[in-house]
Amino acid sequence: MTATAERPQTTIFSRPKSTTGFWSWVTTVDHKKIGIMYGYAAFAFFVLGGVEALLLRIQLTQANSEFLTAGAYNALFTMHGTTMIFLFVMPVGAAFMNYLLPLLIGARDVAFPRLNALSWWIFFFGGIFLYSTFIFGTSVPPVGVDGLGGIDGNLAAGGGPGSFNFLASSPDGGWFGYQPNAGPLYSPGTAMDYWALGLQILGLASLISSINFIVTVFNMRAKGMRLLRMPVFAWMSTVVAFLLLFSLPIIAIALFMVTADRQFGALFFAPTGGGDPILWQHLFWLFGHPEVYILILPAMGIVSEVLPVFSRKPLFGYSAVVFAGAAIAFLGFGVWAHHMFASGITPVAQAAFGLATMTIAIPTGIKIFNWLGTMWMGRIRLTTPLLFAIGFVAMFTIGGLSGVTHSIVPSDWQQTDTYYIVAHFHYVLFGGAVFGIFAGLYYWFPKLTGRVMSEKLGKTQFWLMIIGFNLTFAPMHWLGLQGMVRRTWKYAPETGLEPWNVAVTIGAFIIALAIAVFMFNWYTSKRRGRLSGLDPWDARTVEWMSPNPTPEYNFAVPPVVERLDHFWHLKYDEDEEGRAAAKPDMDQILSDIEEEQLNPRAPIHLPNPSYFPFFVALGIPVIFYGIIYHTTMWGKALIVLGVLITLSSLIGWSTEPLEEPHSEHADPDEGYAHEPAEEVMPS
Amino acid sequence: MTDLVHGEAVDHGHPEHESTEVDNRKLGMWVFLSSEFLFFGALISNYLIYSNRGGFEGVYPAAIYDIPFTSVSSFVLLMSSLTMVLAHNALSRGDQNGTKTWLFATASLGAVFLGGQVFEFTEFIVEYDMALTTNPAASAFYVLTGFHGIHVAIGVIMLLSLWGLARRKEGLSEKAGLNLELVGLYWHFVDIIWIVIFTVVYLLSTVPS
Amino acid sequence: MSAEHHPAHPTPSQYWKIAVLLAVLTAVEVAMFYINEATDLGSLNALILIALAVLKFVIVVGYYMHLRYETSMLSRFFTAGFILALSLYAVVLGAMGVIAIRG
DSSP: OOOOOSOOOOOOOOOOOSSSHHHHHHHHOOHHHHHHHHHHHHHHHHHHHHHHHHHHHHHHHHOOOSSHHHHHHHHHHHHHHHHIIIIHHHHHHHHHHHHHHHHTOOOOOOOOOHHHHHHHHHHHHHHHHHHHHHOOOOOOOOOTTOOOOGGGOOOOOSSSSSSSSSGSSSOOSSTOOTTTSTTTTSSSSSSHHHHHHHHHHHHHHHHHHHHHHHHHHHOOTTTTOOGGGGGGGHHHHHHHHHHHHHHHHHHHHHHHHHHHHHHHHHHHOOGTTTTOOHHHHHHHHHHHHHHHHHHHHHHHHHHHHHHHHHHTTTTTHHHHHHHHHHHHHHHTTGGGGGGOOOTTHHHHHHOOOOOHHTTHHHHHHHHHHHHHHHHTTTOOOOOHHHHHHHHHHHHHHHHHHHHHHSHHHHHHHHTBBHHHHHHHHHHHIIIIIIHHHHHHHHHHHHHHBHHHHOOOOOOOOOHHHHHHHHHHHHHHHHHHTTOOOOSSSSSOOOOOHHHHHHHHHHHHHHHHHHHHHHHHHHHHHHOOOOOOSOTTTTTOOOGGGSSSSSOOTTOOOOOOOSSHHHHHHHHEEEEEEEEEETTTTTTHHHHHHHHHSSOOOOOOOOOOOOOOHHHHHHHHHHHHHHHHTTTSHHHHHHHHHHHHHHHHHHHHHHSSOOOOOOSSOOOOOSOOOOOOOOOOOOO | OOOEEEOOOOOOOOSSSSSSSOOHHHHOOOHHHHHHHHHHHHHHHHHHHHHTTTOOOSOOOOHOOOHHHHHHHHHHHHHHHHHHHHHHHHTTTTHHHHHHHHHHHHHHHHHHHHHHHHHHHHHHHHHHHHOOTOOHHHHHHHHHHHHHHHHHHHHHHHHHHHHHTTTSSTOOOOHHHHHHHHHHHHHHHHHHHHHHHHHIIIIIIIOOO | OOTOOOOOOOOOOHHHHHHHHHHHHHHHHHHHHHHHSSSTTTTHHHHHHHHHHHHHHIIIIIIIIIIIGHHHHHHHHHHHHHHHHHHHHHHHHHHTSSOOOOO
């Protein structure tokens, strides 16, 4: 193909150029900026989900409370679950993976930078779409359905005291949308359409991300970074990407079937038409169970990074931890019907799924023991990240143990739909995933900001959180076993459930206080925190060989990896007893690395920013709004408009090169220009 | 200060990398296609569940299939895989004219297949009163074949785009050649899904008693 | 991109021959359908038709999608998705009563 000096201009708008300011964020394809945006958005939803939880807790503090109507309660637990899972834990995992994965493998960016931006914008618009139900959605009680009149006539979310009228427009079919309850007959109105279509949009974002991360890990590792030398977090991210890749298509179909029922009169789940509600449960949980491993594995990865650093010991059994993570994911595909033990599946199915569920305890146990083995005889530094990591191990173990009790079928029949289950999953998701997330935030904060978060505030947050968390969720174990039922807006005083419910609510507000402390810590540390320098934690892995805050190009000179924990071994030798001994010139080594990475000796070429991911993403919710209102003229117009926006942006994207060619040696047809010959590579 | 130039590529396939030697986009396409098995698997399972369940009101799809007609359209789609692979082969030999011809042929055969689907659906709805809303078996049928049809339509659009690019004076570049290979992979995948659908949905489906 | 190796490709005439084979297999499938209508073969019909579909599937994947000549990693990804889908949905079909899982 011929190389020409000048470049045919194929785009109508000129390529964005800014690297700072508002537009640089809108057009960025830099994985770090994308990760930061994911993080802030996720945290905003965390706060919203937390407020939803506090409202639920206020209602449940007293027996027979009238604080919320039944309908409002249903809406709140639906949105609490949906928000926390899809709009907080998943995107915060994406935030970590986006920011860190290229750094952990010694790369400059992900395999497909614009696709990465697309994932973020699709997620962003999807979250807004879902929450716009509060403005546009409607949720009315089913009319004329036999046997329904509402307890105290207050099935409606709207109207009357305790109804919080804005909740009248939000989804109330549970985060799991069981059919036909969440279908057109029993949940008329548009709120559950916002739910189904919103999740559809979010799923698309994650699916695109997963492809990006898989190709990145397989093709973009630095020289010498063999797969089994990658940091554990990079491994867990890869495993999560495969879980997403294979589970999201299933939920996409299931959600489409719900939309087809609700909007187009299909009969997939309508019992009166012959539809089977159990089919929904199978399809949902086929996704739903891998989903919970998607939620926990990143946090497990974080803990596997943090524990070795602050124990000053390598991770015990690195390969075992990696393979256990893969095993958990693999086995996780085979246990979904343990969410259906009480739904009428056959005894053979119950036994098979019960047994399969028990086997997951094995790789999980391997990880737990290896984490303990990492800390054993280590020289512990009790920093905030380590406290959260230890908290993870303890709390997750408790949650895992209650999980094992669910795997015993007759036992599960008693536990299911009680607060015992609520206790279990909050121990693994909050005590587990959320604690792991905070460990990661404190640990990697220097990479984002070049500063360290306040230890005093961090420890305050930790202790408030662990006390508040246990006060909130431990009592739920026995409340559940005493018969407190899930998803029910009130309980009678005769049940005797009230005293512990008061304790639970107090715990919930302590958690809220802890979060407030965190937000204050984040805000002040960003501005006035102690400067971190290159290696504030005396870390082990290569992301710490890039200066703090991370420069746009990540590494001026990508590391050449010689072994696992490569960075550590640059700093430390082993003495005769195999103990780590700092090299005499360690300080010089560190300052050399920092100097080299801060001063690239040749121009570094990065992909240009782009408008197109933003606009391709923008069209998608427009289409979906149109689908909800497709029986009207406006709806049809929105569908057409959305398709035009997305399609034209896709065309523009396809004609835009990833990078505008450098003037000297541009080959306009060559998608990948070459590194300049004079760029220095490490020897 | 660092001399950043927003210009050239990140280190794609640079020899200094640990890499699989498979181009990023090709690997990405194969990874994506492997996820599509879960997608179509759910749709096919739906169909198998509901088409084998007796007692529904209204017409079952298996009662009204026109096997000769569907056989012909299956043949058409199958042959479009041939033309697709010939297009790819022509480009690899630098035969721009051949590339153009075979790309257009593939898109045309795909369009013919789609036309057949539209005709079939219309027949079912108008002649036999089987719509999406008739019964769960019908719902499952339309959603399965509908999604497949959407995939074919997207493929036709991509093929026509490539054909448009090939008609330029300079023809298809090497970079676009990779795109052609990727579109080809997608197209063949859509074909193999139809191979499964034709057998499982059309040839093996019977109306439950 | 420069690192990508170009494995051997079938020639156009081989592609045509494969197409003829695929067409013949399709014809056999359709013939089976009518044979079965006339002389109910029971589960043998399903077995033969599925075998024929598998054969067409493998031929298109191996030769037209070129998987036979590609690095085995791609086959592993592709097969993994397929096997996973097959296993998961087989269990669902069993649980929903479409296929009988022994036990």
